[in-house]
Amino acid sequence: MIRSVDEITNGRRMRRNRRFEWNRRLMRENTLSTNDLIWPIFLIEGENHCEPVKSMPGVERFTVDKAVEAAKRAFDLGIPALATFPNVSLDKRDETGSEVLNPDGLINQATRAIKAAVPGIGIITDVALDPFTESGHDGILRDDIIINDETVEQICKAAIIQADAGADIVSASEMMDGRIGAIRDALSGAGYSDIGIIAYSAKYASAFYGPYREAVGTDQMLKGDKRTYFMDPGNSDEALHEAALDVAEGADMIMVKPGMPYLDILRRVKDEFQMPTLVYQVSGEYSMIMAGVEKGFLDKERAMLESLLCFKRAGADAILTYFAPEAAEILNRQKNAGSTMET
């Protein structure tokens, strides 16, 4: 016997709740707001200059004064925090990434200038050595091996120097063992018990970091790959082990990176720890969407907002995204129009 739809569904019709825009707004389980956004910006030396990142259409590297302008723009848009990544000249890169210890290095200059001009915006700095090593690696490479413990000593010193410059939160994106506990001890020892630590807990050895490496100038220098310290994309339980260690060692926030291909990991990490959990929509994800947009295959606004909303659904409390200023502009416009996320 062929049944009618009402017989099959017992009269339950899911489409009723989707009939109108106001109806969909009422039923929406997750929403995106400017409060969810962290804007990663790239820094270069010099003055009054912005330089496009070729593989990231729409993204520029800023000199410190331009970064201050960017920070003002971000603050006015309601973006809570910036994350800074430097591109320093090649002569400043060496085996141990010693430039990371320069109190007047690019990261620290930018922190000071932004804090002075825009005190209300959060500054997140990164202790990883990759922008400063001649190998392009996040750790000290010697005889083809990344030396864990010596790298941890180096990044602990960097954390203190970044805190000295005024960073609110230091983040550890280099996946060395024991780093979060060591940074916590170092910061406490220096009187910085209020400085936050973001642990890039589940950071995968991913192809999606390609454009970032152009942005910070490590694309030409990277020797080999990062598989001895970043996670294997095939692993999921291991992400929980990593996050458990970071939480136990004193991380204030934990992160999953990249984002879109790792939404399952994000959900597991959030469910397991109920910690403030960040996700990084990395450069390759940004560039992939922008390439689709430039080809005319994707609607930029819709693809951008959907990709970000889906991070919220998967459990993210906040999202690092190169789309942050544009997304904030759209969200603010929608808020003022009393309208919605439906674009």
Ligand code: PBG
């Ligand atoms: C390394 C680091 C990476 C990113 C930020 N810091 C990855 C890497 O180069 O291996 C990636 C960010 C992005 O792709 O947007 N410490």
